[in-house]
Amino acid sequence: MVLRQFSWPYGGRQASLCGSFTGWRDCPMALVGTEFQVVFDLPPGVYQYRFLVDGVWRCDDTKPCVHDAYGLISNEVLVENNAHSVVQPEPSSIRGINMDEGIILTTLAVLDAQLPVKQAFKIMHDELQRNIRSLGHEELEMHPISLWKEAKLQFYVGPDGSAMQRRPLVHVKDSDNLVDVALTIIRNEISSVPIFKSLPDSSRMPLLNLATLPGILKFLCSKLQEQPEGCSFLQSQIVSIPVGTWSPHTGRSDGVSSIPIVDDNGSFRDVYSLSDIMALAKNDVYARIELEQVTVQNALDVQYQVNGRRQSHTCLQTSTLLEVLEELSIPGVRRLVVIEPTTRFVEGVISLRDIFTFLLG
Structure with a gap:
């Protein structure tokens, strides 16, 4: 399969396209x-x-045209398989990926270190197949996860050519307070942290669950609703608080996990995030896409076709801190785009991580 863009640059109030690949049914076109x-x-x-x-039926005279048996003129296009082998990213870029704040976890999956790779983790299986030396099915049944992790340390070498050193597992205990848990997530730039049960024998600590920033914020909001008194600062307008990224720095290039999308008038339409980029990597879409022709809106349309249109969460400069906290405590909401209510111009972005960085000083 190949993603192919069709365009009509010659004006009009509305346009649609039909072809042999649509069963000659009209498909609306978007004005970009x-x-x-x-x-x-x-x-x-x-x-x-x-x-x-x-x-009115039209053809693009600058593109190849053909006549059918009834004398009708149509444009013709040759779609070629332009798939290339997917280039493996450098190890440094793999290690640098930050998954941002995740959805609240309701199910915890635990893998035995001796479980066969193929049975334990299909993604791991696919990654092994894309390595320099592909493993056969029998080897995948034989090799446990622990052996795969050791081999990975040898594969990803450091700047001096030496093998990577095993990093200590970042974790918290069930006796730790929420402030320390949140700081552990933020300082280590991770999306979640495992919670171990505190026992006198530190060599054996059962895994209880995973802690995430959304889960912590949801708990805090429930407590604030029970005891609203004594928290007057929560009624402060968000514009008066040093939190988030505000124009003209909204599109800064460092540490950004999402970018607001605006129309030709500058009005906010959607957010293009790291998860959207990763979604394009599914099923090797990057290998089938003509990047120089496909716009951000086209890429989002592909997402909409699969998952439907999504709601973009926004707030105003006059929104209170409590309102922002409650909105960010909704499962799946990772950031709020601050907009001007009349024009919907983007004025800033407030992420879940921004909120915790502010609250924890």
């Missing part, structure tokens, strides 16, 4: 800048298509 665009995921082959612009 000054041209109408639509993206289809097509298998390699030759296809015919036409545009319906303001109720």
Whole structure:
């Protein structure tokens, strides 16, 4: 399958496209800048298509055209399989990925270190197959996770050429307070931390659960609702608090996990985040996509087709800190985009991590 963009740059109030790959059914096109665009995921082959612009059938004279048996003119396109082998990222970039704040965990999966790799973790299986030397099915059944982790340390070498050293496991105990738990997550730039049960014998600590920033914030909000008195600072407007990233620094290049998307008028439309980029990597979409032709909106449309349109969570400069906390405590909400209510211009972004950094000083 190949992602192919079709465009109509010659004006009009509305446009749609139909072709042999749609069963000659009309498919609406979106106005992006000054041209109408639509993206289809097509298998390699030759296809015919036409545009319906303001109720009139049109063809693009600058593209190849053909006549059918009835004398109708259509554009023709050859879709070639442009898939290339996926280039493996450098080890440093793999280690640098930060997954941002995760959704509250309701199920905890625990893997036995002696469990076969293929049975334990399919993603691990796929990653091993993409390595320099692919392992056969029999080897995948034989090798345990512990052996795979040791081999990984040898594979990813340090700047001096030496093998990576095993890092101590970042964890907390059930006796630790929430402040220390949150600081552990923030300082280590991780999305969750395992919670071990405190026992006199430190060599054997049962795993209880995982702690995340969303889970901690949800607990705090429930307590604030029970005892609202004594927290007057929570009624402060968010604009008066040093938290988040505000214009003109909203699009800064360092430490950014998401970027607001605006239309031609500058009004907020959506957020393009790290998870959207990773979603494009599923099923080798990067190997099938023509990056120089596909816009951010096209990439989001692919997401919408699979998961449906999503709600973008926003707030105002006049929103109170308590309102922001309650909104960020909703499962799956990782950030709020601060907008101007009339124009929907982007004025800032407040993430879950920003909130905890502020609260913990």
